[in-house]
Amino acid sequence: xxxxxxxxxxxxxxxxxxxxxxxxxxxxxxxxxxxxxxxxxxxxxxxxxxxxxxxxxxxxxxxxxxxxxxxxxxxxxxxxxxxxxxxxxxxxxxxxxxxxxxxxxxxxxxxxxxxxxxxxxxxxxxxxxxxxxxxxxxxxxxxxxxxxxxxxxxxxxxxxxxxxxxxxxxxxxxxxxxxxxxxxxxxxxxxxxxxxxxxxxxxxxxxxxxxxxxxxxxxxxxxxxxxxxxxxxxxxxxxxxxxxxxxxxxxxxxxxxxxxxxxxxxxxx
Numbered sequence: 001x002x003x004x005x006x007x008x009x010x011x012x013x014x015x016x017x018x019x020x021x022x023x024x025x026x027x028x029x030x031x032x033x034x035x036x037x038x039x040x041x042x043x044x045x046x047x048x049x050x051x052x053x054x055x056x057x058x059x060x061x062x063x064x065x066x067x068x069x070x071x072x073x074x075x076x077x078x079x080x081x082x083x084x085x086x087x088x089x090x091x092x093x094x095x096x097x098x099x100x101x102x103x104x105x106x107x108x109x110x111x112x113x114x115x116x117x118x119x120x121x122x123x124x125x126x127x128x129x130x131x132x133x134x135x136x137x138x139x140x141x142x143x144x145x146x147x148x149x150x151x152x153x154x155x156x157x158x159x160x161x162x163x164x165x166x167x168x169x170x171x172x173x174x175x176x177x178x179x180x181x182x183x184x185x186x187x188x189x190x191x192x193x194x195x196x197x198x199x200x201x202x203x204x205x206x207x208x209x210x211x212x213x214x215x216x217x218x219x220x221x222x223x224x225x226x227x228x229x230x231x232x233x234x235x236x237x238x239x240x241x242x243x244x245x246x247x248x249x250x251x252x253x254x255x256x257x258x259x260x261x262x263x264x265x266x267x268x269x
Contacts, residue, residue, distance in 0.1 A: 004075025102182035103172035133158035142228040184213040196226035
């Protein structure tokens with residue numbers, strides 16, 4: 001289970017409890033420099049951290065997993081899962097929750113375009129800054145469907161993010177290394193992509209573009225009245241249940257083959 005920008009492994013707490021109750025073993029690590037327990041000096045290191053650094057850490061984690069595994073990622077974590085799957089890490093399946101798009105996908109909304117322009121204009125591509133979470137923006141655009149006090153609890157746990165990684169995601173056309181590039185032809189596992197109907201960060205149209213890259217391997221599902229944070233709010237059990245039902249229909253990992261799911265784990269970026 002791979003968290004998104006400004007988050008941590010804690011973001012998947014509800015999903016982790018849900019899937020562990022169904023017999024899955026879940027792994028929900030913090031990405032590099034994202035633990036709130038780390039000293040402030042780590043902000044300097046975070047500023048120059050690339051998507052490729054996150055991916056290499058996840059590759060090391062995936063290498064320790066025995067048996068089949070499922071990649072599940074939210075937002076930036078959904079992009080990292082795609083990057084892993086395209087680099088030969090053969091998952092049994094991949095679940096993308098409001099995923100960030102790989103290089104080559106054009107923003108589908110004015111907000112996505114304006115955000116990309118703001119990051120480019122800020123000079124974050126030079127890798128010199130970390131970005132503090134904007135509570136107002138998060139509340140209005142990522143957590144609009146989450147009631148208090150859950151919304152405040154999530155906002156209080158958000159942490160800074162690498163400006164460089166955000167540049168690589170949103171300004172891919174200016175990124176010489178094309179860090180967010182995904183060779184979709186090398187992804188061989190089934191893919192479920194879920195969008196929030198009211199998500200203005202990674203809109204349903206953007207998520208549909210991602211799904212089209214994977215052709216017949218992929219399935220799209222949109223949840224109405226939900227914004228970007230699919231991991232909490234009144235509809236999170238419905239979203240988790242949809243993921244579980246989809247996974248259990250897959251012949252490779254469904255209950256007919258592994259009734260207790262003991263050899264399956266969620267690994268995230």
